[in-house]
Amino acid sequence: xxxxxxxxxxxxILSVRPFEMAPEIAxxxxxxxxxxxxxxxxxxxxxxxxxxxxxxxxxxxxxxFNTQRLEHIYxxxxxSSARMKLHYGDLSDASALRKWVDSICPDEVYNLGAQxxxxxxxxxxxxxxxxxxxxxxxxxxxxxxxxxxxxxxVKYYQAGSSEMYGATPPPQDExxxxxxxxxxxxxxxxxxxxxxxxxxxxxxxxxxxxLFNHESPRRGENFVTRKITxxxxxxKVGLQKKLFLGNLKASRDWGFAGDYxxxxxxxxxxxxxxxYVLATEDSHTVEEFLEESFSYVGLxxxxxxxxxxxxxxxxEVDNLRGSAKKAKELLGWEPKVxxxxxxxxxxxxxxxxxxxxxxxxxxxxxxxxxQP
Ligand code: NDP
Ligand code: GDR
Numbered sequence: 001x002x003x004x005x006x007x008x009x010x011x012x013i014l015s016v017r018p019f020e021m022a023p024e025i026a027x028x029x030x031x032x033x034x035x036x037x038x039x040x041x042x043x044x045x046x047x048x049x050x051x052x053x054x055x056x057x058x059x060x061x062x063x064x065f066n067t068q069r070l071e072h073i074y075x076x077x078x079x080s081s082a083r084m085k086l087h088y089g090d091l092s093d094a095s096a097l098r099k100w101v102d103s104i105c106p107d108e109v110y111n112l113g114a115q116x117x118x119x120x121x122x123x124x125x126x127x128x129x130x131x132x133x134x135x136x137x138x139x140x141x142x143x144x145x146x147x148x149x150x151x152x153x154v155k156y157y158q159a160g161s162s163e164m165y166g167a168t169p170p171p172q173d174e175x176x177x178x179x180x181x182x183x184x185x186x187x188x189x190x191x192x193x194x195x196x197x198x199x200x201x202x203x204x205x206x207x208x209x210x211l212f213n214h215e216s217p218r219r220g221e222n223f224v225t226r227k228i229t230x231x232x233x234x235x236k237v238g239l240q241k242k243l244f245l246g247n248l249k250a251s252r253d254w255g256f257a258g259d260y261x262x263x264x265x266x267x268x269x270x271x272x273x274x275x276y277v278l279a280t281e282d283s284h285t286v287e288e289f290l291e292e293s294f295s296y297v298g299l300x301x302x303x304x305x306x307x308x309x310x311x312x313x314x315x316e317v318d319n320l321r322g323s324a325k326k327a328k329e330l331l332g333w334e335p336k337v338x339x340x341x342x343x344x345x346x347x348x349x350x351x352x353x354x355x356x357x358x359x360x361x362x363x364x365x366x367x368x369x370x371q372p
């Protein structure tokens with residue numbers, strides 16, 4: 001009876017070794033992000049850090065610091081708790097991309113880096129083509145060579161754009177024909193097909209996210225939504241009177257960037273690589289954005305907006321509205337923030353910013369034309 005007791009109760013307890021008693025700890029995944037200092041890069045970094053990832057970002061050397069969007073999550077790399085690490089590199093520099101992919105050994109690579117302004121791409125077409133199109137090819141090649149020489153699995157995400165649809169009317173989905181209308185959009189089409197080609201030719205786990213416009217309080221200040229909300233904040237506190245814009249008739253499917261980075265990650269968690277559209281399926285003109293945002297703070301946009309032809313583009317994209325049916329069904333992705341909420345979030349953010357600016361202006365630390 002005593003032997004039975006030993007075998008049945010005591011032995012199983014003694015034979016459990018310490019590591020078997022420890023809770024299962026998944027190995028930390030590493031992500032490498034180009035464009036980490038941009039709007040999406042900062043949201044994706046926050047998202048991945050919350051998931052327990054170690055996040056590596058490639059930043060460009062600039063004469064002023066360009067890491068403002070990351071400051072709230074930055075921890076000095078000398079501290080062991082630092083899980084975000086930044087490295088100098090550029091999508092125009094293949095050797096740097098190779099070096100960082102090989103030394104970091106990421107599990108997931110997110111290619112978000114780009115000269116991402118459509119209007120600017122008409123003025124800097126060559127550079128835009130190099131960074132957006134050939135840059136993606138350089139990074140894919142760095143990942144391919146790394147996989148080939150190490151046998152590791154590395155997943156790749158390409159930041160594709162609804163601008164690739166250009167002149168093709170809505171609703172646009174994964175089967176819609178591309179008709180790009182700017183050097184930026186043409187370069188994104190090249191990046192899209194480089195990604196498809198690396199998937200087909202080398203069996204790489206490479207996905208294209210075809211993302212419709214997504215905005216936030218961190219949106220670059222020369223994109224139309226942020227240009228408007230920033231001006232509203234400054235008009236409201238008396239730092240500015242006029243806002244100069246271009247084409248008000250264009251329609252965009254505007255979502256919230258925080259929702260879209262989750263979709264990027266979900267694409268890389270699937271069994272098979274594929275391409276997905278992320279969109280709200282709701283579209284508004286620039287004029288409707290003006291109406292909603294100015295009236296939110298009790299202003300009439302017509303009292304402040306003037307048209308400046310220099311903001312017209314040589315060829316415009318008139319109407320974008322996506323269908324995210326595939327992402328909803330296969331990824332379980334859903335945009336949470338809708339148009340009115342997005343506008344309110346951006347106006348509120350810029351009102352707060354303008355109030356702080358006003359304090360500095362009134363105290364004589366800056367003049368009203370300066371950026372804080
Ligand atoms: P941003 O313009 O905010 O950020 C672009 C990022 O790319 C910045 O970190 C920028 O660095 C970096 N970058 C620019 N040039 C280079 C270069 N030569 N080498 C390496 N990095 C470079 O863009 P978003 O965050 O809004 O967009 C992220 C990606 O998604 C982009 O590829 C964009 O084209 C694409 N996209 C965006 C959509 C949107 O609505 N936001 C919709 C569809 C696609 P720095 O800070 O130094 O300028
Ligand atoms: P977009 O965004 O070109 O859609 O590209 P942007 O906000 O620049 O333009 C949207 C629409 O507004 C019109 N517009 C103006 N645009 C700007 N920037 N400034 C103005 O003063 C102005 N007045 C009117 C534009 O003509 C356009 O029709 C964004 C970028 O994030 C890309 O990187 C991304 O791929 C696409 O969204 C999806």
